[in-house]
Structure formats: C-alpha cells, structure tokens
Amino acid sequence: MVGRWKKELENGKHGEVDFSTVPALDAEEVAKENDQLKRLLGEQALEIAILRDLIKKKNPHLLKNLK
DSSP states (O other): OHHHHHHHHHTTTTOOOOGGGSOOOOHHHHHHHHHHHHHHHHHHHHHHHHHHHHHHHHOGGGHHHHO
16 A cells, blocks of 8 residues: 555656655654554553453353454
C-alpha cells in the first residue's frame, strides 16, 4: 500500500506537492509517539486476550465465533 502511494506521488497523480509545507519531524518526538502507540497496542492485545480467556471459561461455544 505504501509502495503504491509512493509511486502515485512520484508520478504526479496527486498533483504537485510542496514539501516545504510539510513539518520537519523531530526524531525524539517521533520515538516518543512510537512508544505510546506500542504501549497502546500492547494494552489492546492484552485486553483481547483476557476477554477471549473469559469467554473460553464461561461460554466455550461462543469462542468459535471469535476466530
């Protein structure tokens, strides 16, 4: 998907892009945001695992619908 978008951008499908208006990314800021997103994703995965475990213990017949 990213490759297709890059090719479309290079071929001018999205018109002229002025990269001077794109804000410069600070590496520290990007790393901080990346850590926050990783933590959020980990919490989400843990929550899903806990809910699946609860369903498995209480209503095993419903587990088939989740997979």
